[in-house]
Amino acid sequence: MDVLESSLKFGLMLEAYLRGSVNHIPELRQQMDGIGKMRSISELLHSKGLKDRDKKEKARDTMQQVLAQQSYKQVLNNCVSTLDPKLTLGGLKDRECRFYDSKMRPLLMVYENPDPSAFPGDIRVIFKNGDDLRQDMLTLQIIGIMDNIWQQEGVDLRLLPYGCISTGARVGFIQCVTQAETIANIQKMLKSTRSMLTLWDSTLLHQWLKDKSPTEQHLKTAAEAFCVSCAGYCVATYVLGIGDRHSDNIMIKESGQLFHVDFGHFLGNFKVKFGMRRERVPFVLASDFEHIIDKYFGFNHFANLCEEAYLILRRRAPLLINLMAMMIQTGIPELRSMNDLNYVREALVLGESEAVAKEHFRGKLQEARRNAWSTSLNWYVHGLSKDNRQ
Numbered sequence: 010m011d012v013l014e015s016s017l018k019f020g021l022m023l024e025a026y027l028r029g030s031v032n033h034i035p036e037l038r039q040q041m042d043g044i045g046k047m048r049s050i051s052e053l054l055h056s057k058g059l060k061d062r063d064k065k066e067k068a069r070d071t072m073q074q075v076l077a078q079q080s081y082k083q084v085l086n087n088c089v090s091t092l093d094p095k096l097t098l099g100g101l102k103d104r105e106c107r108f109y110d111s112k113m114r115p116l117l118m119v120y121e122n123p124d125p126s127a128f129p130g131d132i133r134v135i136f137k138n139g140d141d142l143r144q145d146m147l148t149l150q151i152i153g154i155m156d157n158i159w160q161q162e163g164v165d166l167r168l169l170p171y172g173c174i175s176t177g178a179r180v181g182f183i184q185c186v187t188q189a190e191t192i193a194n195i196q197k198m199l200k201s202t203r204s205m206l207t208l209w210d211s212t213l214l215h216q217w218l219k220d221k222s223p224t225e226q227h228l229k230t231a232a233e234a235f236c237v238s239c240a241g242y243c244v245a246t247y248v249l250g251i252g253d254r255h256s257d258n259i260m261i262k263e264s265g266q267l268f269h270v271d272f273g274h275f276l277g278n279f280k281v282k283f284g285m286r287r288e289r290v291p292f293v294l295a296s297d298f299e300h301i302i303d304k305y306f307g308f309n310h311f312a313n314l315c316e317e318a319y320l321i322l323r324r325r326a327p328l329l330i331n332l333m334a335m336m337i338q339t340g341i342p343e344l345r346s347m348n349d350l351n352y353v354r355e356a357l358v359l360g361e362s363e364a365v366a367k368e369h370f371r372g373k374l375q376e377a378r379r380n381a382w383s384t385s386l387n388w389y390v391h392g393l394s395k396d397n398r399q
Contacts (some may be wrong), residue, residue, distance in 0.1 A: 014038045015338060016297035038087045040091055044083045044176055047116055048252075049076055051138035055113040069107050072116075080139060085118075090134070092172045092182050098132055099123040099220030105131075111257075113139040117185065123128070140273070142181035144341050145173050148272035151329065157324060159241070161247035161319050164314075167239030169233055169268040188263045190217075192297075193256035211296035214261065215304065219262040231235050232305035238267040239298055240311055244318045247292040248329075250277035254293045256388040267298075277352035278343045288387065294377040295384045312374055319370045331355070 027034060050072055075081060082101060090096040099121030109115045116136040122128070153170035172184035190198075192220045195217045218235065222228035246254065251273035261267050274280060279288050322329065330350055337344055344350075358366040 014279065015340075016228075021270075027389050036089055039084060039088050043088055044091075044180065046081050046084055046134045047118070047139050051108075051114060051116060054105060054108055055139070056206060056229065061323060065110065067141055072108060072372070073106060076101060076106055087123075090132070092134060092177060092184055095129075096132070097123055102131065102364055104287070109135075113137055113185075114217070130187065133187065135183040135185050136181075138180050140177040140181075140341065141179050142173055142183070143339060144275065144343060145183075145272045146175055146181075146250065147333070147336055147341060148249060149173050151249065152288060154332065155245050155248075157239070159318055164318060164321065164343045165237070166314075166318060167238040167266050168192060168241045168245070169238070169262075169266055170197050170271075186260065186262065188267070189260045192259050192261065194386070195261070196256065196388075201338075209302040214297040215301050216343070217261070218265060218301070230254075231263075232301055234265035235261065235267055236302050236311055237304040237314065238265075238317060240314045242267060242269050242316055243292045243294060243374075243377070244322065247370075248319070248322055248353060249275050250279075250355050250356065251275045252288055254288060254384075255391040255393065259293065263305035276345065276349050278344050288382040290377045290380045291373040292377055293384055294374070294381060295388075296381045299378065299381065312371070315374060316367055316370055320367060323366055324360070325361070326353070326359055327359050 018301075028035075031384070036370045044301045048279055053075075054068055054072065082103075086098075087100065088098050090098055102121060105119040109118050118134050118136055120134075121130040122130060122132050141304060145376050149170045149172075152168055156166065156168040156170060161167055169186065171186050173181065175181040181270065192214070198211055199213045200215060214235075215232075222231055245251075246269060251269065251272055253271070254269070258271045259267065259269055299308065302308055330353055333353070335351055337346060337349075351359065354360075358369045361369075
Protein backbone atom coordinates (compact mmCIF):
# COMPACT_ATOMS: atom_id res chain seq x y z
CA MET A 10 0.00 0.00 0.00
CA ASP A 11 2.96 2.35 0.50
CA VAL A 12 4.11 1.89 -3.12
CA LEU A 13 2.61 4.69 -5.23
CA GLU A 14 2.39 2.60 -8.41
CA SER A 15 0.22 -0.09 -6.78
CA SER A 16 -1.50 1.61 -3.82
CA LEU A 17 -4.67 2.55 -5.72
CA LYS A 18 -5.18 -0.95 -7.14
CA PHE A 19 -4.59 -2.74 -3.87
CA GLY A 20 -6.53 -0.12 -1.92
CA LEU A 21 -9.61 -0.82 -4.04
CA MET A 22 -9.11 -4.57 -3.60
CA LEU A 23 -8.83 -4.15 0.18
CA GLU A 24 -11.95 -1.98 0.33
CA ALA A 25 -13.93 -4.52 -1.72
CA TYR A 26 -12.78 -7.36 0.56
CA LEU A 27 -13.67 -5.52 3.78
CA ARG A 28 -17.12 -4.58 2.46
CA GLY A 29 -17.78 -8.25 1.72
CA SER A 30 -16.16 -9.68 4.87
CA VAL A 31 -17.40 -7.47 7.69
CA ASN A 32 -17.01 -10.26 10.25
CA HIS A 33 -13.27 -10.37 9.57
CA ILE A 34 -12.72 -6.70 10.46
CA PRO A 35 -12.41 -7.12 14.29
CA GLU A 36 -9.76 -9.81 13.80
CA LEU A 37 -7.80 -7.63 11.39
CA ARG A 38 -8.14 -4.63 13.71
CA GLN A 39 -6.68 -6.63 16.62
CA GLN A 40 -3.76 -7.67 14.43
CA MET A 41 -3.11 -4.09 13.36
CA ASP A 42 -3.33 -2.83 16.96
CA GLY A 43 -0.90 -5.57 17.98
CA ILE A 44 1.55 -4.50 15.26
CA GLY A 45 1.28 -0.92 16.55
CA LYS A 46 2.10 -2.03 20.11
CA MET A 47 5.12 -4.07 18.99
CA ARG A 48 6.29 -1.23 16.79
CA SER A 49 6.24 1.16 19.75
CA ILE A 50 8.42 -1.23 21.78
CA SER A 51 10.81 -1.62 18.85
CA GLU A 52 11.13 2.16 18.49
CA LEU A 53 11.74 2.45 22.23
CA LEU A 54 14.64 -0.02 21.91
CA HIS A 55 16.00 1.82 18.86
CA SER A 56 16.12 5.04 20.87
CA LYS A 57 18.31 3.51 23.57
CA GLY A 58 22.07 3.17 23.25
CA LEU A 59 22.50 -0.53 24.03
CA LYS A 60 26.27 -0.96 23.87
CA ASP A 61 26.97 -2.81 27.12
CA ARG A 62 25.43 -5.87 28.76
CA ASP A 63 23.85 -3.98 31.70
CA LYS A 64 21.96 -1.62 29.40
CA LYS A 65 20.72 -4.54 27.31
CA GLU A 66 19.44 -6.36 30.39
CA LYS A 67 17.68 -3.21 31.61
CA ALA A 68 16.13 -2.72 28.16
CA ARG A 69 14.90 -6.34 28.16
CA ASP A 70 13.35 -5.84 31.60
CA THR A 71 11.68 -2.64 30.39
CA MET A 72 10.32 -4.45 27.33
CA GLN A 73 8.85 -7.20 29.52
CA GLN A 74 7.29 -4.67 31.92
CA VAL A 75 5.64 -2.86 29.02
CA LEU A 76 4.29 -6.13 27.59
CA ALA A 77 2.82 -6.98 31.00
CA GLN A 78 0.66 -3.82 30.95
CA GLN A 79 -3.05 -4.51 30.61
CA SER A 80 -3.42 -2.36 27.47
CA TYR A 81 -0.77 -4.49 25.73
CA LYS A 82 -2.06 -7.84 26.99
CA GLN A 83 -5.59 -7.01 25.85
CA VAL A 84 -4.39 -6.58 22.26
CA LEU A 85 -1.61 -9.18 22.08
CA ASN A 86 -3.27 -12.09 23.91
CA ASN A 87 -5.41 -14.69 22.14
CA CYS A 88 -5.11 -13.38 18.60
CA VAL A 89 -4.87 -14.98 15.16
CA SER A 90 -1.33 -15.41 13.87
CA THR A 91 -0.39 -12.93 11.15
CA LEU A 92 2.01 -15.51 9.72
CA ASP A 93 -0.55 -18.33 9.58
CA PRO A 94 -4.29 -17.46 9.74
CA LYS A 95 -5.07 -21.08 10.65
CA LEU A 96 -3.12 -20.69 13.89
CA THR A 97 -4.50 -19.01 17.02
CA LEU A 98 -1.96 -17.63 19.48
CA GLY A 99 -2.63 -18.12 23.20
CA GLY A 100 -1.58 -15.85 26.04
CA LEU A 101 1.60 -13.81 25.63
CA LYS A 102 4.42 -15.06 27.92
CA ASP A 103 5.87 -11.62 28.55
CA ARG A 104 8.69 -12.86 30.86
CA GLU A 105 10.09 -14.96 28.00
CA CYS A 106 9.94 -12.27 25.33
CA ARG A 107 13.20 -10.55 24.43
CA PHE A 108 14.98 -8.77 21.59
CA TYR A 109 17.85 -9.87 19.37
CA ASP A 110 21.17 -8.08 19.44
CA SER A 111 21.21 -6.95 15.83
CA LYS A 112 20.87 -3.53 14.22
CA MET A 113 17.05 -3.44 14.01
CA ARG A 114 16.48 -5.05 17.44
CA PRO A 115 13.95 -7.69 16.26
CA LEU A 116 11.52 -8.79 18.97
CA LEU A 117 11.05 -12.44 19.91
CA MET A 118 7.41 -12.85 20.96
CA VAL A 119 6.55 -16.04 22.87
CA TYR A 120 2.94 -17.26 23.10
CA GLU A 121 1.23 -20.14 24.84
CA ASN A 122 0.14 -22.89 22.48
CA PRO A 123 -3.65 -23.40 22.80
CA ASP A 124 -3.49 -26.65 20.79
CA PRO A 125 -0.50 -28.78 21.88
CA SER A 126 -1.89 -31.73 19.90
CA ALA A 127 -1.04 -29.87 16.66
CA PHE A 128 2.61 -29.42 17.67
CA PRO A 129 4.39 -29.35 21.04
CA GLY A 130 5.86 -26.33 22.77
CA ASP A 131 5.22 -22.62 22.75
CA ILE A 132 4.64 -20.54 19.63
CA ARG A 133 7.47 -18.14 18.81
CA VAL A 134 7.40 -15.37 16.21
CA ILE A 135 9.91 -12.66 15.37
CA PHE A 136 8.72 -9.09 14.79
CA LYS A 137 10.97 -6.83 12.69
CA ASN A 138 10.65 -3.08 12.40
CA GLY A 139 12.99 -1.22 10.06
CA ASP A 140 13.71 -3.92 7.46
CA ASP A 141 11.94 -4.36 4.12
CA LEU A 142 10.81 -7.98 4.30
CA ARG A 143 9.31 -8.11 0.80
CA GLN A 144 12.61 -9.34 -0.64
CA ASP A 145 12.86 -12.01 2.07
CA MET A 146 9.27 -13.07 1.30
CA LEU A 147 9.99 -13.39 -2.42
CA THR A 148 13.25 -15.26 -1.88
CA LEU A 149 11.64 -17.74 0.52
CA GLN A 150 8.74 -18.30 -1.85
CA ILE A 151 11.12 -19.00 -4.74
CA ILE A 152 13.13 -21.38 -2.52
CA GLY A 153 9.86 -23.14 -1.68
CA ILE A 154 9.07 -23.46 -5.40
CA MET A 155 12.57 -24.85 -6.02
CA ASP A 156 11.93 -27.42 -3.30
CA ASN A 157 8.64 -28.41 -4.97
CA ILE A 158 10.36 -28.72 -8.35
CA TRP A 159 13.04 -30.99 -6.91
CA GLN A 160 10.52 -33.12 -5.06
CA GLN A 161 8.51 -33.58 -8.28
CA GLU A 162 11.70 -35.03 -9.75
CA GLY A 163 12.16 -37.36 -6.77
CA VAL A 164 14.95 -35.29 -5.17
CA ASP A 165 14.33 -34.28 -1.54
CA LEU A 166 16.95 -31.75 -0.42
CA ARG A 167 15.32 -30.97 2.93
CA LEU A 168 15.00 -27.22 2.37
CA LEU A 169 13.34 -25.12 5.07
CA PRO A 170 11.51 -22.11 3.57
CA TYR A 171 10.25 -20.76 6.92
CA GLY A 172 7.33 -18.34 7.16
CA CYS A 173 7.81 -14.63 6.49
CA ILE A 174 5.30 -11.84 5.84
CA SER A 175 5.64 -8.12 5.27
CA THR A 176 2.71 -6.32 6.92
CA GLY A 177 3.60 -2.76 5.95
CA ALA A 178 6.39 -0.36 5.11
CA ARG A 179 9.55 -1.92 6.62
CA VAL A 180 7.66 -4.01 9.15
CA GLY A 181 6.64 -7.66 9.34
CA PHE A 182 6.91 -11.09 10.98
CA ILE A 183 9.24 -14.07 10.62
CA GLN A 184 8.68 -17.62 11.80
CA CYS A 185 11.07 -18.60 14.58
CA VAL A 186 12.61 -21.98 13.77
CA THR A 187 13.08 -23.84 17.05
CA GLN A 188 15.87 -26.22 18.08
CA ALA A 189 18.29 -24.43 15.76
CA GLU A 190 21.44 -22.33 16.17
CA THR A 191 23.42 -20.00 13.95
CA ILE A 192 26.91 -21.12 12.98
CA ALA A 193 28.23 -18.06 14.83
CA ASN A 194 26.60 -19.20 18.07
CA ILE A 195 27.86 -22.76 17.60
CA GLN A 196 31.41 -21.46 17.13
CA LYS A 197 31.05 -19.22 20.17
CA MET A 198 29.77 -22.08 22.32
CA LEU A 199 32.54 -24.48 21.35
CA LYS A 200 35.44 -22.10 20.98
CA SER A 201 35.95 -18.35 21.29
CA THR A 202 35.55 -16.51 17.97
CA ARG A 203 38.54 -14.43 19.01
CA SER A 204 40.85 -17.41 18.61
CA MET A 205 42.61 -17.54 15.25
CA LEU A 206 42.61 -21.34 15.61
CA THR A 207 38.85 -21.24 14.96
CA LEU A 208 39.68 -20.32 11.36
CA TRP A 209 41.29 -23.69 10.75
CA ASP A 210 39.26 -25.94 13.08
CA SER A 211 36.81 -27.64 10.71
CA THR A 212 35.44 -30.03 13.34
CA LEU A 213 33.24 -27.63 15.34
CA LEU A 214 29.95 -28.25 13.49
CA HIS A 215 30.55 -31.99 13.54
CA GLN A 216 31.18 -31.83 17.30
CA TRP A 217 27.96 -29.87 17.81
CA LEU A 218 25.95 -32.47 15.88
CA LYS A 219 27.57 -35.20 17.97
CA ASP A 220 26.61 -33.39 21.16
CA LYS A 221 22.99 -33.14 19.98
CA SER A 222 22.75 -36.79 18.86
CA PRO A 223 21.99 -39.38 21.58
CA THR A 224 23.19 -42.33 19.49
CA GLU A 225 25.54 -43.02 16.58
CA GLN A 226 22.54 -43.74 14.35
CA HIS A 227 21.01 -40.37 15.23
CA LEU A 228 24.32 -38.74 14.29
CA LYS A 229 24.42 -40.48 10.91
CA THR A 230 20.82 -39.42 10.20
CA ALA A 231 21.60 -35.82 11.21
CA ALA A 232 24.78 -35.80 9.09
CA GLU A 233 22.85 -37.03 6.04
CA ALA A 234 20.19 -34.34 6.57
CA PHE A 235 23.00 -31.79 6.82
CA CYS A 236 24.64 -32.93 3.57
CA VAL A 237 21.48 -33.00 1.42
CA SER A 238 20.21 -29.65 2.76
CA CYS A 239 23.67 -28.15 2.25
CA ALA A 240 23.55 -29.30 -1.38
CA GLY A 241 20.11 -27.73 -1.83
CA TYR A 242 21.14 -24.37 -0.41
CA CYS A 243 24.43 -24.33 -2.34
CA VAL A 244 22.42 -24.54 -5.57
CA ALA A 245 19.57 -22.25 -4.49
CA THR A 246 21.80 -19.47 -3.16
CA TYR A 247 23.99 -19.62 -6.28
CA VAL A 248 21.09 -19.47 -8.74
CA LEU A 249 19.46 -16.58 -6.83
CA GLY A 250 22.76 -14.75 -6.24
CA ILE A 251 22.18 -14.44 -2.49
CA GLY A 252 24.82 -12.42 -0.68
CA ASP A 253 25.85 -11.50 2.87
CA ARG A 254 26.32 -15.16 3.85
CA HIS A 255 28.10 -14.63 7.14
CA SER A 256 27.93 -17.04 10.08
CA ASP A 257 24.82 -15.41 11.61
CA ASN A 258 22.86 -15.92 8.38
CA ILE A 259 23.28 -19.71 8.22
CA MET A 260 21.62 -21.94 10.79
CA ILE A 261 21.52 -25.65 11.64
CA LYS A 262 18.74 -27.54 13.35
CA GLU A 263 19.56 -30.16 15.96
CA SER A 264 18.21 -32.69 13.44
CA GLY A 265 21.08 -31.72 11.12
CA GLN A 266 19.06 -29.65 8.65
CA LEU A 267 21.00 -26.62 7.38
CA PHE A 268 19.15 -23.51 6.21
CA HIS A 269 19.86 -19.89 5.32
CA VAL A 270 18.17 -16.78 6.76
CA ASP A 271 18.07 -13.03 6.06
CA PHE A 272 17.92 -12.39 2.32
CA GLY A 273 18.62 -8.67 2.20
CA HIS A 274 20.91 -9.07 -0.84
CA PHE A 275 20.11 -11.19 -3.89
CA LEU A 276 20.47 -11.32 -7.68
CA GLY A 277 24.23 -10.82 -7.41
CA ASN A 278 24.08 -7.69 -5.25
CA PHE A 279 26.97 -8.71 -3.03
CA LYS A 280 28.33 -6.54 -0.22
CA VAL A 281 31.42 -4.44 -0.93
CA LYS A 282 33.84 -3.07 1.66
CA PHE A 283 36.75 -0.72 0.85
CA GLY A 284 36.06 -1.34 -2.85
CA MET A 285 36.39 -5.12 -2.48
CA ARG A 286 33.67 -7.75 -2.59
CA ARG A 287 33.45 -9.34 0.84
CA GLU A 288 32.32 -12.70 -0.52
CA ARG A 289 34.79 -14.32 -2.87
CA VAL A 290 32.96 -17.60 -3.44
CA PRO A 291 29.91 -18.31 -5.62
CA PHE A 292 28.22 -19.98 -2.63
CA VAL A 293 29.20 -21.07 0.87
CA LEU A 294 30.95 -24.43 1.13
CA ALA A 295 32.97 -23.96 4.30
CA SER A 296 35.65 -26.38 5.47
CA ASP A 297 33.32 -27.23 8.41
CA PHE A 298 30.72 -28.35 5.86
CA GLU A 299 33.22 -30.36 3.84
CA HIS A 300 34.43 -32.17 6.96
CA ILE A 301 30.94 -33.60 7.56
CA ILE A 302 30.37 -34.26 3.84
CA ASP A 303 33.63 -36.21 3.50
CA LYS A 304 33.02 -38.21 6.66
CA TYR A 305 29.40 -39.29 6.06
CA PHE A 306 28.43 -38.62 2.45
CA GLY A 307 31.47 -38.51 0.21
CA PHE A 308 32.31 -35.40 -1.78
CA ASN A 309 31.69 -37.02 -5.19
CA HIS A 310 28.19 -38.05 -4.10
CA PHE A 311 27.59 -34.50 -2.82
CA ALA A 312 28.86 -32.96 -6.07
CA ASN A 313 26.64 -35.26 -8.17
CA LEU A 314 23.61 -34.30 -6.07
CA CYS A 315 24.38 -30.58 -6.50
CA GLU A 316 24.79 -30.98 -10.27
CA GLU A 317 21.53 -32.92 -10.56
CA ALA A 318 19.65 -30.26 -8.58
CA TYR A 319 21.21 -27.48 -10.68
CA LEU A 320 20.23 -29.09 -13.98
CA ILE A 321 16.66 -29.70 -12.76
CA LEU A 322 16.28 -26.00 -11.98
CA ARG A 323 17.83 -25.08 -15.31
CA ARG A 324 15.12 -27.02 -17.16
CA ARG A 325 12.48 -25.03 -15.25
CA ALA A 326 14.21 -21.68 -15.67
CA PRO A 327 11.30 -20.00 -17.56
CA LEU A 328 8.99 -20.64 -14.60
CA LEU A 329 11.43 -19.19 -12.05
CA ILE A 330 12.27 -16.13 -14.16
CA ASN A 331 8.64 -15.39 -15.04
CA LEU A 332 7.55 -15.62 -11.40
CA MET A 333 10.24 -13.19 -10.35
CA ALA A 334 9.47 -10.88 -13.28
CA MET A 335 5.91 -10.56 -12.00
CA MET A 336 7.33 -8.84 -8.88
CA ILE A 337 9.20 -6.06 -10.72
CA GLN A 338 6.43 -3.50 -10.12
CA THR A 339 6.31 -4.09 -6.36
CA GLY A 340 9.21 -1.77 -5.56
CA ILE A 341 11.61 -4.40 -4.18
CA PRO A 342 14.96 -2.54 -4.03
CA GLU A 343 17.08 -5.12 -5.89
CA LEU A 344 14.43 -6.15 -8.43
CA ARG A 345 13.57 -3.06 -10.45
CA SER A 346 13.76 -4.23 -14.08
CA MET A 347 14.18 -7.28 -16.31
CA ASN A 348 17.90 -6.51 -16.40
CA ASP A 349 18.12 -7.47 -12.72
CA LEU A 350 17.12 -11.02 -13.73
CA ASN A 351 20.14 -11.32 -16.03
CA TYR A 352 22.02 -12.72 -13.04
CA VAL A 353 19.72 -15.78 -12.93
CA ARG A 354 20.03 -16.29 -16.70
CA GLU A 355 23.82 -16.15 -16.49
CA ALA A 356 23.97 -18.41 -13.43
CA LEU A 357 21.92 -21.03 -15.27
CA VAL A 358 23.95 -20.56 -18.50
CA LEU A 359 20.72 -20.52 -20.53
CA GLY A 360 22.44 -19.76 -23.83
CA GLU A 361 24.49 -22.97 -23.82
CA SER A 362 23.91 -26.72 -23.89
CA GLU A 363 23.20 -28.75 -20.75
CA ALA A 364 26.69 -30.27 -20.93
CA VAL A 365 28.29 -26.82 -20.93
CA ALA A 366 26.03 -25.72 -18.06
CA LYS A 367 26.99 -28.79 -16.03
CA GLU A 368 30.67 -28.06 -16.57
CA HIS A 369 30.07 -24.42 -15.58
CA PHE A 370 28.48 -25.39 -12.27
CA ARG A 371 31.18 -27.98 -11.62
CA GLY A 372 33.73 -25.18 -11.93
CA LYS A 373 31.78 -23.04 -9.44
CA LEU A 374 31.68 -25.96 -7.01
CA GLN A 375 35.45 -26.36 -7.23
CA GLU A 376 35.89 -22.60 -6.81
CA ALA A 377 33.78 -22.64 -3.64
CA ARG A 378 35.76 -25.60 -2.32
CA ARG A 379 39.13 -24.10 -3.23
CA ASN A 380 38.37 -20.74 -1.60
CA ALA A 381 36.74 -22.08 1.56
CA TRP A 382 39.50 -20.28 3.49
CA SER A 383 37.99 -16.92 2.48
CA THR A 384 34.64 -17.95 3.97
CA SER A 385 36.38 -18.86 7.25
CA LEU A 386 38.16 -15.49 7.23
CA ASN A 387 34.92 -13.64 6.49
CA TRP A 388 33.21 -15.43 9.39
CA TYR A 389 36.11 -14.64 11.71
CA VAL A 390 35.99 -10.91 10.86
CA HIS A 391 32.20 -10.94 11.29
CA GLY A 392 32.64 -12.55 14.72
CA LEU A 393 35.13 -9.89 15.77
CA SER A 394 32.93 -7.00 14.64
CA LYS A 395 29.94 -8.57 16.41
CA ASP A 396 31.93 -8.93 19.65
CA ASN A 397 33.00 -5.28 19.43
CA ARG A 398 29.36 -4.17 19.09
CA GLN A 399 28.30 -6.06 22.21
